Amino acid sequence: MLTKYTGKDKNPFIAYNISSGEKPKESKAGDNLYIWLDSVSIKKDKHTKFQLSSLDEQEDLIAKLKSTFIELQKVIVPSLSGLTKEIKVPSPAVDFQEEIAASNDRLKIKLGEEEIDTLNPIFVDLFNEINQSKYILDFEDDWDEDGAKAYKSETWIKAVNILITYFNSAYDKFGEILSVPKIYHGPNGAIDLLWKSKDNYRLLVKVPEGSQELSFYGDDYKGTKFEGKFDISEDINKILLFALLDCK
Amino acid sequence: MFEIEEIPDRDKLYYRVQKNWIRDGRILPGAIRERGEGENRSMSTDWEKYSTAKESQDRARTPKDNTIVSFIVGFLREETLLVTHAPTEEIELDNGSTLPANQAHTDVKSGQKKIGSEEIRLKLLEECNVEIRFEK
Numbered sequence: 001m002l003t004k005y006t007g008k009d010k011n012p013f014i015a016y017n018i019s020s021g022e023k024p025k026e027s028k029a030g031d032n033l034y035i036w037l038d039s040v041s042i043k044k045d046k047h048t049k050f051q052l053s054s055l056d057e058q059e060d061l062i063a064k065l066k067s068t069f070i071e072l073q074k075v076i077v078p079s080l081s082g083l084t085k086e087i088k089v090p091s092p093a094v095d096f097q098e099e100i101a102a103s104n105d106r107l108k109i110k111l112g113e114e115e116i117d118t119l120n121p122i123f124v125d126l127f128n129e130i131n132q133s134k135y136i137l138d139f140e141d142d143w144d145e146d147g148a149k150a151y152k153s154e155t156w157i158k159a160v161n162i163l164i165t166y167f168n169s170a171y172d173k174f175g176e177i178l179s180v181p182k183i184y185h186g187p188n189g190a191i192d193l194l195w196k197s198k199d200n201y202r203l204l205v206k207v208p209e210g211s212q213e214l215s216f217y218g219d220d221y222k223g224t225k226f227e228g229k230f231d232i233s234e235d236i237n238k239i240l241l242f243a244l245l246d247c248k
Numbered sequence: 249m250f251e252i253e254e255i256p257d258r259d260k261l262y263y264r265v266q267k268n269w270i271r272d273g274r275i276l277p278g279a280i281r282e283r284g285e286g287e288n289r290s291m292s293t294d295w296e297k298y299s300t301a302k303e304s305q306d307r308a309r310t311p312k313d314n315t316i317v318s319f320i321v322g323f324l325r326e327e328t329l330l331v332t333h334a335p336t337e338e339i340e341l342d343n344g345s346t347l348p349a350n351q352a353h354t355d356v357k358s359g360q361k362k363i364g365s366e367e368i369r370l371k372l373l374e375e376c377n378v379e380i381r382f383e384k
Contacts, residue, residue: 144266145309146283184271186278187364194277202374204277204366217366227367 133183250335257322261293262304290355299352301379328359
């Protein structure tokens with residue numbers, strides 16, 4: 001059974017096909033659910049694959065869809081019994097609705113009136129975190145009563161650009177949406193990016209003020225760890241990218 | 249002059265975290281940092297033998313704006329950090345006021361691993377215990 005939904009003109013649409021092969025068929029537990037997201041056409045290399053093994057997992061997936069995708073009026077989810085059901089997808093409860101409704105469905109990241117960059121709408125959670133992190137730029141000199149200086153907007157922009165680069169890369173190369181880090185003010189004018197899951201993984205990336213050298217450390221609270229430094233003007237750092245892909 | 253003593257691994261050190269290093273109730277990795285320059289660069293802490301957590305908080309410029317956390321000395325040493333009792337005598341400041349003596353003062357310095365490294369910041373953050381929270 002092939003189920004497809006197309007959004008309004010120029011809006012992203014979601015189409016998926018429960019199938020273990022190319023040909024549509026009735027769904028069952030264990031089948032793969034392929035999801036394409038594209039504003040123009042369905043492309044095979046742009047899908048994200050989920051494998052369903054139970055109805056509970058299907059419900060989890062629905063919740064994930066609801067929290068991830070925007071501008072979708074409904075999602076048609078094939079049930080494991082082979083029937084389909086439609087689910088209304090509410091708009092995300094964020095304060096940036098007008099920005100979400102930006103032209104071409106790209107999320108505009110702004111600093112004041114200046115547009116810093118745009119994001120694919122599937123990264124709405126990252127978009128929200130980036131906007132929340134603007135608090136960093138409100139600190140004035142001596143904000144810690146110990147002589148700390150205010151943070152520079154260039155450092156914040158650098159951190160945002162790094163995040164966008166890695167999110168885009170993970171999505172383009174692997175079809176994966178990375179976990180969204182917390183973006184915090186760090187030591188000596190740096191910005192810290194923190195990925196953390198209790199007991200599973202922790203990863204801290206420091207984006208320094210001035211320097212182009214980014215440093216990171218992560219581990220799984222056990223024996224597996226990864227760390228490094230690299231120049232952000234060079235290509236994507238593969239160790240960091242794979243570390244981020246592992247933070248799920 | 250205070251005697252410089254060896255601090256046992258099992259003892260606690262108190263560390264002040266200014267409230268702006270806390271967000272949504274969480275201490276940020278950036279709070280773990282050294283201060284000072286050159287050989288004097290260290291994390292400034294107070295040894296529980298000569299200070300309570302409250303007394304450590306009271307040494308801050310604005311005490312109520314500081315959370316006090318504690319570290320176990322043995323853990324810091326396991327992570328190669330150097331823990332040294334460094335009591336301070338009363339100091340007269342340029343503005344005429346005095347900085348009281350602090351027999352509890354203890355330096356934590358970088359060892360093979362640096363305090364400012366992402367590894368140490370992450371690990372110390374996980375291992376600290378909150379003793380007193382700042383006043384909201």
